[in-house]
Amino acid sequence: MSTPIDLPRWADVILVPALSVAAAFAVAGLVVAGIGEDPFTATRLLIAGSLGSVEGVGFTLYYTTNFIFTGLAVALAYHAGLFNIGGEGQATVAGIGAALVCLYADFLPGVLLIPAGILGAAAFGALWGFVPGYLQARRGSHIVITTIMFNFLAATLIVYLVVNVIGERGVTETRAFARHAVIPYVHEALRALGIAAPTSPLNFTFLLALAAAAGVWALVYRSRLGYAIRTVGANPSAAVYAGISPARMIMVAMTLSGALAGGLAVNELMGVQHRLLLEFTSGYGFVGIAVALMGRAHPAGVIFAALLFGVLYQGGAELAFDMPAITRDMVVVIGGVIVLFAGALEGLFRRLAARLVALGTGFVAARRVRTAEEG
Amino acid sequence: MDLVSLLAVLDSAVRLSIPLLCACLAGLWSERSGVVDIGLEGKMLVAAFAAGAAAHASGSAIAGLFAGLAASVAFALVHGFSAISQRGNQIVSGVAINMLAAGLTAIVGNAWYHQGGRTPPVDGAARFGEITLPGAEALSGIPLLGPLYREVVSGHSLLVYLAILAVIATWWTLARTRFGLRLRAVGENPAAVDTAGISVAGLRYAAVVLAGLLCGLGGTYLALAQAAGFLPHMTAGKGFIALAALIFAKWRAWPALGACLLFGLLDAVAIRIEGVPLPVIGRVPVQAIQALPYLMTVVLLAGFIGRAVPPRASGIPYVKER
Numbered sequence: 001m002s003t004p005i006d007l008p009r010w011a012d013v014i015l016v017p018a019l020s021v022a023a024a025f026a027v028a029g030l031v032v033a034g035i036g037e038d039p040f041t042a043t044r045l046l047i048a049g050s051l052g053s054v055e056g057v058g059f060t061l062y063y064t065t066n067f068i069f070t071g072l073a074v075a076l077a078y079h080a081g082l083f084n085i086g087g088e089g090q091a092t093v094a095g096i097g098a099a100l101v102c103l104y105a106d107f108l109p110g111v112l113l114i115p116a117g118i119l120g121a122a123a124f125g126a127l128w129g130f131v132p133g134y135l136q137a138r139r140g141s142h143i144v145i146t147t148i149m150f151n152f153l154a155a156t157l158i159v160y161l162v163v164n165v166i167g168e169r170g171v172t173e174t175r176a177f178a179r180h181a182v183i184p185y186v187h188e189a190l191r192a193l194g195i196a197a198p199t200s201p202l203n204f205t206f207l208l209a210l211a212a213a214a215g216v217w218a219l220v221y222r223s224r225l226g227y228a229i230r231t232v233g234a235n236p237s238a239a240v241y242a243g244i245s246p247a248r249m250i251m252v253a254m255t256l257s258g259a260l261a262g263g264l265a266v267n268e269l270m271g272v273q274h275r276l277l278l279e280f281t282s283g284y285g286f287v288g289i290a291v292a293l294m295g296r297a298h299p300a301g302v303i304f305a306a307l308l309f310g311v312l313y314q315g316g317a318e319l320a321f322d323m324p325a326i327t328r329d330m331v332v333v334i335g336g337v338i339v340l341f342a343g344a345l346e347g348l349f350r351r352l353a354a355r356l357v358a359l360g361t362g363f364v365a366a367r368r369v370r371t372a373e374e375g
Numbered sequence: 376m377d378l379v380s381l382l383a384v385l386d387s388a389v390r391l392s393i394p395l396l397c398a399c400l401a402g403l404w405s406e407r408s409g410v411v412d413i414g415l416e417g418k419m420l421v422a423a424f425a426a427g428a429a430a431h432a433s434g435s436a437i438a439g440l441f442a443g444l445a446a447s448v449a450f451a452l453v454h455g456f457s458a459i460s461q462r463g464n465q466i467v468s469g470v471a472i473n474m475l476a477a478g479l480t481a482i483v484g485n486a487w488y489h490q491g492g493r494t495p496p497v498d499g500a501a502r503f504g505e506i507t508l509p510g511a512e513a514l515s516g517i518p519l520l521g522p523l524y525r526e527v528v529s530g531h532s533l534l535v536y537l538a539i540l541a542v543i544a545t546w547w548t549l550a551r552t553r554f555g556l557r558l559r560a561v562g563e564n565p566a567a568v569d570t571a572g573i574s575v576a577g578l579r580y581a582a583v584v585l586a587g588l589l590c591g592l593g594g595t596y597l598a599l600a601q602a603a604g605f606l607p608h609m610t611a612g613k614g615f616i617a618l619a620a621l622i623f624a625k626w627r628a629w630p631a632l633g634a635c636l637l638f639g640l641l642d643a644v645a646i647r648i649e650g651v652p653l654p655v656i657g658r659v660p661v662q663a664i665q666a667l668p669y670l671m672t673v674v675l676l677a678g679f680i681g682r683a684v685p686p687r688a689s690g691i692p693y694v695k696e697r
Contacts, residue, residue, distance in 0.1 A: 031479070035486035083466050141676035142685075144413065144466050145622065148615050149669040156669075160662040289470055329481035329492075336474030344457040344468035 005350045007357060015353045017294055017301070020341035021308075023349075027337045028330065037323050049318025050311040056318070058187065058200025062272070064303075064310030065202075068209040069263030070288025071306050072216050073129075075297040076260060079220055080253035081233035086132060086147030087261040087285030089154035090125040094262030095269050096158060097124025099174055099276035102181040102269075103166065110180035117181055117270050118208070121262040128154060129258020130251060137247035143254070151285075162278055173277035183271045203271035205263070212263060213299040219256075220299075229253050261285065283332065290335040293343040309335070378519075382526040384643050389527060390601065392639025393538050394419065394610070397593025398617030399624065399631045400538075400545050401586035407549065407626060408582030409562040409688040410458050411465040414450065414472030415590055416614025422447040422594025424480040427494035427605030428487070430501040430598070439501065439599050440534075444591035450476065451587025459579045462692030473614075481607050492607035494598075503532035503600040532600040534592060539632075541589060546628035558582055562686035565693040575693045590614075619672035622683045638668045 007016070029039035050060045070087045077084035101113070101120035108116060132146040161167070166174050183203045190197040220226040231239040232249040239246050268280045291309055295301025309331065316328045341349060398415040405412040425446035430439030450472055457463040457471075484492040508529035515521040549555035558578050561568045565575045593613075598605045620638055624630035645664040675683050 031482065035483060083464075085466075085470060135673070135677045139677040139679075141673070141678070145618065145676060146673055148413070149619065149673050152612060152615065152669045153666055153673075156662040156666040160660050164660060286470070286474060289467075290474075293467070324489075325482075325486040327482060327485055329478045329485075332474050332478030333482060334478075336471050336476075336478055339467060339474060340453070340457065340471035344463035344465075344471055345461050347461050347463060 005347075005354050007350065007354055011353050011357050013296070013301075015356065016346070016349055017296060017342060019353055020346075020349045021294060021338060023341050024334055024337040028334045031330070031333060032326060035325050037325055042319060042323060042326060045319045045322050046312070046315030048315075050313075050315035053198075055198040055200055056314060058198065058202040059317075060307075060310045060314040061206055062201040062203070062267070062310075063313040064306045065206045065209045065267045065271075066264050066284045067287060067291050067306035067309045067313075068213060068303055069260055069267070070284050071291030071295060071302040072212055072263075072299065073257045073261040073285075074288050074292035075295065075299070075302050076216055076220065076229075077129075077253050077257040078292060078297045079226070079233050080229045080249055081236070082133075082136070082143050082250060082253060082257075084129065084132075084147055084254065084257050085144060085286070085289060086129065086150050086258075087264075087288050088281045088283070089147065089151035089285075090128040090258040090261035091264040091281045091285055092151075092154040092158050093128040094121040094125030094258075095265035095276055095280060096161060097121050097262070098265050098269050099166065099177075102177040103174060103276075106178035106181055113178070113181050114183060114270070118266050121265045121270075122259040123262075125262025125265070126255045126259040129261070130255040133251040133254025136254075137250040143250075158276075158278060162276060166276070174275050177270065177274045181270065182274050183266070185271075201272045203267070205267040205271045208266065209263060210303070212260060213303050216260070217299040225252065261288075287331070287335045290338045290342075294338050378522065380647075382522055384640070384647055385523075385527045386530075387646070388636060388640040388643040389531065389535065390639070391642045392635040393535050394593040394597050394601070394613045395617045395620055395638055396538050396542070396632060396635040397589050397596065398614050399620045399635050400541055400628065401589035401593070402618055402621045403545065403624075403626055403628065403631055404558075404582045404589065405586040406621065406689045407562045407686055408558050408579045409565060409686060409691065409693070410455070410579055410583055411469070411690040412454065412583075412586055413466060413469035413615075413618065414454055414476075415586075415617055416610050416612065417469075417473035417476030418447040418450045418587060418590035419594035419597065419614055420473075420476040420480055420608070420610045421450055422591040423598040423609055424484060424494065424594075424605045426591075426595040427497070427598040428484075430497045431495050431604065434497075434499075434501050436501055436503050436599050439497075440503075440592075440595045443595035443598070444588055447591030447594060448584055448587035451583050451590070455580050455583035458692065459576050459583070462694065465690055465692075477608065480605070484605065484607065494605040496604045497599070498603055501599070502603055503534050503596075505530045505532060506536070532596070534596040534600050537592060538596070541592070542628050542632045545631075549628065554581075559686075562688050565688050569693070569695065575695075579693075616668050619668050622672055622676055622685075625683050626686060641665075641667055 032039040032042050050056050073087050074084055098117045098121035101117045105116055106113060128150060132143055132150055135141040135146050136143040162172055168175055183205055186202045187197040187199055228244045229249050231242060231244055232246045236246040264281060264284055269276060273280060287309055291302055291305040295305040312331045312334060316331050319326050398419055402412055402415055422443035426439040426443030429442030430436055454468050454472055457468040458465045481492045484494060488494055511525045511529040515525045549559060557568060557573055561575055561578045569575050597609055616638055620634035623634040641664055645661050649661045
């Protein structure tokens with residue numbers, strides 16, 4: 001922007017994202033109306049399906065887990081001024097890492113195997129993030145193009161491995177992980193405590209996701225390293241004067257970003273599918289971009305945005321029963337509109353917010369003058 | 376490999392390279408003017424859908440083509456608005472275009488036709504049929520060149536020849552015309568163009584619309600020439616391979632043709648050798664060949680072999696007062 005628009009902090013943090021999300025839902029409503037369904041009934045069904053029952057909430061939080069991880073991955077890289085659209089690929093390779101540990105190290109006891117599997121996922125995802133980071137930092141190739149290429153490379157790599165090397169004959173998946181490699185479901189834990197709980201795919205990876213969000217917050221806003229990362233993102237030349245190496249920070253941020261994307265593999269494979277299968281990332285990586293932009297790259301915002309997308313995902317699945325015309329692709333549309341409004345057209349919405357704030361303060365000032373005159 | 380199967384591979388290489396070529400030229404126009412476009416994939420997808428739907432409704436392939444062009448240009452203008460007028464992040468805008476296209480085509484296709492997102496199959500006049508070039512039969516007696524002309528050069532749809540014409544037109548316009556010179560200048564140094572009193576935004580909008588038209592051509596080809604109707608996610612990453620080809624071609628028209636033909640050939644070979652053991656190297660996993668375009672692009676971009684330098688101002692919104 002040529003002239004930065006100064007907004008009060010509350011408007012910056014709440015009003016701008018709220019405006020763009022409201023506009024995105026208006027567009028989604030128009031699409032729903034355009035294909036001949038009632039947007040208000042659709043919204044009601046969506047909320048009821050995602051938050052109206054304990055089972056629905058379980059599913060919603062399970063999807064939220066995926067979105068927290070992919071959203072955090074995009075957000076962390078964003079702080080270093082990098083646009084990591086390689087979340088899909090990083091999660092895919094992380095899945096290979098988790099599967100290798102869970103399939104071939106299952107002689108370990110569960111207390112060691114599960115952490116080892118999580119570390120395997122994080123390490124493989126980190127590697128798939130580090131290489132584009134290295135290429136950007138040391139060889140000057142553009143991170144966006146490299147991460148796109150790495151998404152496709154990961155997609156071919158997993159097909160090759162699952163079909164030819166580690167998969168079962170005849171099916172495009174591996175054998176099931178050992179029972180003690182599986183991250184327990186929340187409903188199982190609740191039932192063990194004597195609380196009746198309906199079955200849902202929600203597992204304890206959700207807590208890992210919340211911990212990851214807290215970790216990212218502490219790293220970005222409360223640590224020396226995070227300060228260095230943010231400095232590089234804000235102004236690489238200033239960072240050099242401060243003795244910070246932008247190349248190093250780029251590599252560190254991309255490595256951590258890839259490891260965070262690996263959380264998607266942990267939730268999907270070790271938490272729910274209990275085997276490695278193709279295309280388990282199913283677009284969560286791309287929606288993560290919308291989550292990060294909507295959450296303004298702040299971990300709290302990411303959790304909130306991830307919850308919103310979790311509601312849309314689960315509600316959308318329930319909605320499809322009553323309104324077959326509205327499939328889960330609606331979430332992709334809403335994600336796309338949010339990316340457009342909260343990301344690419346951010347300036348437009350900032351100006352709109354600034355006008356609203358000016359109107360509001362003008363109104364308050366006018367009333368103060370009037371009461372002063374009357375009094 | 377005998378001559379017949381060699382010609383068959385070359386023929387399918389040409390067919391497979393056309394969508395890449397259209398998207399690659401689209402990217403070339405856009406990036407040469409300074410607007411990065413990773414929404415090529417999405418624009419091709421909406422074009423394919425619009426072409427499939429319009430051809431089904433009207434029974435005319437030409438109507439399908441115009442619908443495809445219009446849909447793609449509409450999406451291109453959204454990208455132009457956010458990238459040029461609003462000076463937004465061009466990568467983010469491209470991602471949004473891709474997501475919108477993937478979601479909207481699936482939703483609308485499913486709501487209109489109830490066939491899992493595909494449009495009803497079309498044939499006859501609603502598709503672009505194969506055109507036999509003059510002399511294809513008469514010349515086929517000439518050894519090697521005759522069959523090559525008949526099998527590989529002739530016998531494609533109108534859109535293939537349009538795409539080849541687009542290469543010539545792109546090269547000529549960028550290299551030989553005033554518009555082309557200005558457009559290239561705007562991608563390298565927009566301030567200089569602005570100082571000369573020429574509209575930076577105008578030139579960039581022109582380039583973005585041309586990119587929309589070319590993606591429209593590619594998408595229409597997918598739906599009405601390669602296939603018989605729209606299939607969900609039928610672009611299957613072609614818009615991204617086109618970006619790779621663009622980098623390979625170093626943002627120039629003739630090398631773009633070469634790069635797209637090369638990637639098309641890799642694709643054709645991958646289909647051909649699936650499960651067939653080759654002499655000396657044995658069985659090559661098909662994924663190894665599929666991964667080659669991506670791998671080559673990464674290596675090239677990293678400057679290990681040669682160097683690919685994008686137009687200097689690409690991706691940077693132009694701000695007048697500085």
